[in-house]
Amino acid sequence: MSPWNDTILAATEGDARLRPLKKMRIQTQIMIAVTGILVIMLMIIYFLYAQTSDIVIRNNNQYAEETMRKFKLGLSQKVDETSQIMLNLAFDPFVQKFITQNDPALLYEMGKELDRKIISLKAGRKGFEDIVLIGTNGVRYSLNGGIEYVRQLETEILNSRDVYVSGLKKFNYGNNLQTNMVFAQNMNASEMNKAAGGTRIGYIAVIVNVKAMFFDNDVSDAEAGVGFYLIDRFGKVFPETNSPDITRSIGDYGSQPEGERKRGNSIGGVKGAVQIQKLDQIEASVLSFFPEETLLAVLNAVRTRSIVIVIAALVLMA
Numbered sequence: 261m262s263p264w265n266d267t268i269l270a271a272t273e274g275d276a277r278l279r280p281l282k283k284m285r286i287q288t289q290i291m292i293a294v295t296g297i298l299v300i301m302l303m304i305i306y307f308l309y310a311q312t313s314d315i316v317i318r319n320n321n322q323y324a325e326e327t328m329r330k331f332k333l334g335l336s337q338k339v340d341e342t343s344q345i346m347l348n349l350a351f352d353p354f355v356q357k358f359i360t361q362n363d364p365a366l367l368y369e370m371g372k373e374l375d376r377k378i379i380s381l382k383a384g385r386k387g388f389e390d391i392v393l394i395g396t397n398g399v400r401y402s403l404n405g406g407i408e409y410v411r412q413l414e415t416e417i418l419n420s421r422d423v424y425v426s427g428l429k430k431f432n433y434g435n436n437l438q439t440n441m442v443f444a445q446n447m448n449a450s451e452m453n454k455a456a457g458g459t460r461i462g463y464i465a466v467i468v469n470v471k472a473m474f475f476d477n478d479v480s481d482a483e484a485g486v487g488f489y490l491i492d493r494f495g496k497v498f499p500e501t502n503s504p505d506i507t508r509s510i511g512d513y514g515s516q517p518e519g520e521r522k523r524g525n526s527i528g529g530v531k532g533a534v535q536i537q538k539l540d541q542i543e544a545s546v547l548s549f550f551p552e553e554t555l556l557a558v559l560n561a562v563r564t565r566s567i568v569i570v571i572a573a574l575v576l577m578a
Contacts, residue, residue, distance in 0.1 A: 301570045321533055328535055328548050331488055335474050338387070339541045342443050342466055342473075343423050345381065349391070350447045350464050359395040359447065359462045371401060378403050387473025388466065389433060389440060395462035404433060410442060410465040417444045417463055425542045427492035428470065439470045439498045441542070470498050487550075491536075493543045 349355050354377070358370045382388045382403075390406035393399065394414075400407055409431045410417075417424045426442040444465035470490065475498075490498045532551035539546055 298571065302567065305566050305570065321535075324533055324535055324548050324550060328488075328537060328546070331548075332537055332539065332546055335539065335546065336541060338473055339443075341385075342388075342468060345388075346423070346443055346445055346464055346466050349378075349381075350445060351450050353450070355393065355464075356447070356450055356461065358401070359393050359399050360397060360449070361399065362397060367399065374401065375403065387469045387471075389431075389438075389469045389472075390467040392465040392467070393462065394465075396460065397462075399462070406431065406433075406465075406467050409440075409467065410444065413442055413444070413465075417465070418446065420444070420446070427494045427544075428490070428496040428498050431467065440467050441470055441492075442467050475499070487548070489547045489549065491545045491547060 354370075355374070358367070358374055361367050361370060378391050382391075390402060390404040390409075392403075392406055392410045393401040394407070394410065402410075409429070413424075413426055416426075422445070424442075424444040426444075429440050429442065430437055431440050432438075442465055444463055446463045447461050449459055449461050474490065475488070530551050532549055534547065534549050536545055536547040538544075
């Protein structure tokens with residue numbers, strides 16, 4: 261058979277396939293054509309949206325990793341600063357003399373000098389809520405009245421060989437219930453304090469405001485789940501979200517084995533980018549969560565407008 265005959269045969273077969281369509285009313289044919297165009301356009305929009313969504317989420321994951329690294333570094337620096345301040349005070353000759361003093365009158369005068377020293381130390385540093393000294397001879401000192409809060413943790417502090425760090429604790433300061441952490445360490449007499457003979461003379465504790473020290477203005481009180489979270493070794497979470505399910509799920513992440521807690525894709529049923537890293541210094545973890553709905557909010561609006569424009573244009577064309 262010649263090529264010319266093949267062409268005629270193909271045209272005949274194509275015409276046969278289109279014959280049912282040609283038998284339809286012209287309006288029906290137009291509607292079928294418009295519907296086909298509409299489906300194709302919607303598929304293109306959906307494909308572009310899916311591709312763009314993947315790019316946005318992938319870029320956000322890279323951004324979240326970098327932000328997490330910076331957040332963790334900043335938190336570690338503040339923990340180191342707190343530990344260093346506590347260590348310096350613990351071996352300060354004046355502080356050692358104060359905590360081993362037995363003369364009430366002299367304690368009163370020394371207490372005023374200690375107030376000035378600690379207030380000067382706190383100046384310009386965010387989050388230092390209180391500094392507490394408790395001596396083995398019964399001496400008690402607190403800048404802002406947090407002795408009883410610290411005494412609740414005394415057994416754990418005394419049994420700690422290194423710097424003790426509590427979990428997240430809610431204390432009431434100035435009629436304001438806030439989330440705090442307690443750093444503490446035992447105090448041994450320095451060589452200059454010959455009277456104590458190098459024995460344990462008490463302990464020092466620093467109470468820090470978690471929000472002011474570690475989060476500054478990064479805490480989101482409104483939108484459920486967005487941002488960074490601190491999870492202590494008991495599964496308590498700061499900040500608490502407006503959604504109990506999200507808060508509970510974040511706490512559960514902190515108790516997962518190390519190999520299973522690097523990254524997830526949902527919290528409390530809310531889909532999003534989840535990353536978590538351990539903070540050995542304070543026996544806690546830091547978690548970042550960015551809901552997918554938040555990441556794609558602008559993209560969703562563009563997709564909706566595109567669909568509306570395509571449908572309107574095709575209706576007018578029809």
